[in-house]
Amino acid sequence: MATLTDDSAFGADDRLTTADGKPLKAALARAEARAKRRAFFLVLPLFLFVLITFIVPIGQMLHRSVHNSGFTLHTDIGSKVQTPIMVNLRDWFDNNPRGTEPDEAAFEALAADLVVLREVKAAGQAGTRINYELSGTRSMFTKAARKAPKLEAPFAAAILDLDEDWADPELWAAMRDASSAYTMNFYLAAVDLTRDTDGFVAQVDEKRRLYKQLFVRTLLLSLLITGLTFVLAYPIAHMLATLPLRYSNLLMILVLLPFWTSLLVRTTSWMVLLQSQGVVNDALVGTGVLADDSRIQMMYNQTGTIIAMTHILLPFMVLPLYSVMRTINPSYVRAAKSLGATSWTAFRRIYFPLTVPGIGAGALLVFILAVGYYITPALVGGADGQLISNLIAFHMQKSLNWSLAAALAGLLLGGILILYWLYDRLIGIDNLKLG
């Protein structure tokens, strides 16, 4: 390009300049600065909104999954005064390696910390934190803290006198882990792992394994639901795309109707239809297809989750497919047929490959929504139809183990990002067409 430009437009170092000798790039930047500033101010509200409502909360959530100060810091609810707790015990842990039997010094430190817990009313909080790692320990802390002022040397004997379990090496391992606010233990717990008394990562007791199985179930159910929505949506989308506009608009309303109805209404109507005393079973029994004592269980199990979620997520598959199919010129299929392809070959070789961007978009959308779905499985899933998000909700609302909930959610987020990356590598994100 330099050869085409007038010589006088060159600066000393061969950079392009304007007619009066200023660098061209600087002149361009100045000329466009106003427009850029204005554009920036226009997107600023959205940027701030996304930052405040999306990026910051997700960042906090991820932070919480590796950080829990329940055993290290107490914040008074009223005065906001922060008090470090378990200071003495932390010192002892720092000076004694993992596996050291708790000695008199250790119990003395514990007793001193229990006094502080009682003063700042933090025994419940500290106990809860240890309870996450070792259930049944919260009450030990509240009880011991209540009696802390009366404890006297030798502290080991005095504390063990309150509860034998204070000698449990697992408890001491748990307290050691909890004594630093930053920990990966919640992530370990989220995949059914724990640390043994020696600090090594180990599988949790077989009876208490839960999350890995639930992740797998969530993944499989989501894949199944994605597949089902694809099978159902493809013909509908094709029909919508090929019908004359006045008919396709009407059909589109029918497809979109679920969008305009409350999620709860839709889910409860499935309950009305599918429960064992519901419409479908009554009809089958009424027509004599089923005996009254062999009604099909379609609700409060995986079947219920699959049926209801497939229905609810169907529009998310139909719409991207439809928007891609509508842009496919019918002359492609005609051309294929005129070249000698049967209808099936024309579909397989020409039409289907052209719809792949829509399939990718729809499948990704449905899958990601399904993986994080909560209300429907909670209402119709029963015991074996629960998904990982139901467990996350449980830890958010019932057990109040927010760190574990955050770790589970973090794993879910990571998994989806990996799938997204895989999709990009295999199909290419450029091929994604949502509309």
Add this chain to the structure above:
Amino acid sequence: MALEIKWGDHVVNTSNEAAFVEFQRVQKSYDGETLVVKDLNLSMPKGEFLTMLGPSGSGKTTCLMMLAGFETATHGEIILDGQPINNIPPHKRGIGMVFQNYALFPHMTVAENLAFPLEVRGIDKSDREAKVQRALDMVELGAFGARRPAQLSGGQQQRVALARALVFEPELVLMDEPLGALDKQLREQMQFEITRLAHELGITTVYVTHDQTEALTMSDRVAVFEDGRIQQLAPPDQLYEEPENSFVAQFIGENNTLTGKLKSIDGGTCIVTLDSGEEIDAKPVNVERPGERTRISIRPERVEFDMKRLKKGSHTLKAEVKEFIYMGDIFRTRLSVAGNDNFIVKTRNAPNQVRLTPGTQIEIGWQPEDCRALDA
């Protein structure tokens, strides 16, 4: 003369005059209320290049689609090579087709596009590659096999579409306004290339267009469509010089018309009293009885204003020059004749040609056989 050209495995005999494609009383309606194609009868010998020409909505594309098998005839028979094809699905008809927007498969390379018809016919790979290469060379795109259609220019895409329609050696090729999207220069070049290929390979071609220049320059015969009927089916020169009705006269080429009544008819010539009261000679085409209303049609280049060249006793008309347009190779003069202000006269830019100045009063006339008295 029997011309034999070897193309692939079959020998095409262009001297075969038996009908290869035949439409017999074909009618087509989409809604059951109106006929898009009304009673179409058409017969094409093998090797002919036939163009269906007409304004949009005249039924020409519908006819092509019925022949290709994408539309079914509501009534009548379409016969291909002696076989009625109404019930044969498009993929079994073995007809090559070039679409208006080319319809090249965007997810395949040029070579894959061309290999597609061979693949679905089960031709093995080495054969396929040879044929694809030959077809690409034929349209001078030998080096473009690995490209995607989107990486080609419009003209190149057009040629790929042509090659794809020809690669499986069909005996009949249909083209649906294939040059509509190209610019003028490319269009002219492609017109030549398509006719060259069609004649070299001896393919029977049905070509649909609304561009009359294309129809005239490319075809052996042109079928002018209007209102679901063929108005005239004739070779280009005959179509231009001997239009059978007003529509064809108006539609093909530039044409001056004047309306009037038939005064007298005498064998090959007649006298028409124009609405202005003047009288002029013409050749009766589809008028019979004196007193009938008629529309006379005369080509701009056949108008004479040198009265010495007319036969003795010829009628002439008074004209006023309205506008003189210099167009390089020709002069185009707009006259006001017998109440028609848009009467065009074209004269060749010859050394001693008169250049008429606007406002001049002149006298014009023509040879009776050049002016056709048609339906009103």
